[in-house]
Amino acid sequence: MDHSTLLVSENAAFAQVIRGADPAVPIPTCPGWTIRKLAAHIARGDRWAATIVRTRADAYVNPRDVAGGEQPDDRDAEQDWVRGGAQAILDAVAEVGGDTAVWTFTGPKPASWWIRRRLHEQTVHRGDAALALGVPYEIAPDVAADGVSEWFGLLTARPESPLPEGVTLHLHATDDGLGEAGEWVLRGTAAGLEWEHGHEKADAAVRGPAANLLLAVMRRSREGVEVLGDATVWEHWLERTGF
Structure with missing residues (x-):
């Protein structure tokens, strides 16, 4: 890119x-x-x-x-x-x-x-x-996905994880063609947040187009995303990931 x-x-x-x-x-x-x-x-x-x-x-x-x-x-x-x-x-x-x-x-x-x-x-x-x-927000899926990854990279630099130790969160961009770049697994650890691209069952999962996921993880809008599993994990994440 x-x-x-x-x-x-x-x-x-x-x-x-x-x-x-x-x-x-x-x-x-x-x-x-x-x-x-x-x-x-x-x-x-x-x-x-x-x-x-x-x-x-x-x-x-x-x-x-x-x-x-x-x-x-x-x-x-x-x-x-x-x-x-x-x-x-x-x-x-x-x-x-x-x-x-x-x-x-x-x-x-x-x-x-x-x-x-x-x-x-x-x-x-x-x-x-x-x-x-009130105008459309249009962004290429691969650029939006890179924005999600960049944000997770910033969060790993923080001393405390926004996820409790042992709790996992999975995000899945539904756009065609992104492959692994459009999936993320996040884990709370005693040492901080860890993340990687990949697909696995997690405590909670959030699905939607990459553009919507970007706005969602940045706490801008919840429109266009679906939360599966334990929704409190997602809410906890949002509460603790202000810029």
Whole structure:
């Protein structure tokens, strides 16, 4: 999967969704946020990631110190601002090399890690904007499935598992052609969360199209997914997996 190309296309798709929208429209899935704040979150976040990479940061960088972080009032200028952040990340990674270790909130990682992270920051927040504006949320099943996997990877970096020890959860994307990439088995352990692609009977299972699964695991929408087995396992998972 070409995360670099996808980052650019997803960034453009996010910008297109919010283009012409009332900036004061609230984002129900991000309480207290508006379309304007969502745009700032994406554009500043992209430049923050680019700064981390370009400076080869080995410690947290304050987003307030990032150049180019001021949001334009003009809507056309804001569109350019939003669209410019993705390319800034790609340029920074190309400059330092994708294998160069830099700071991330999960510990040191190759600079290229930020490309995938910012890609799925866009896929999920495009979903937020689409839900707020009442427009369709369309995403390729393989990209949505990769977003689910990326999220599970982030959760494994946490010291505590969102599943109790010994409890298992299975997710199954119903789209054609995904194969093993569209199935996940998650296990709660004393050491934290473990996950792998695969199919096995679990305490609870959640089925649906990959796009719906992505929005569901990110606690955006429960529409389009079916929960089988012990539903309390799924509820417990959602309660303990805030970003």
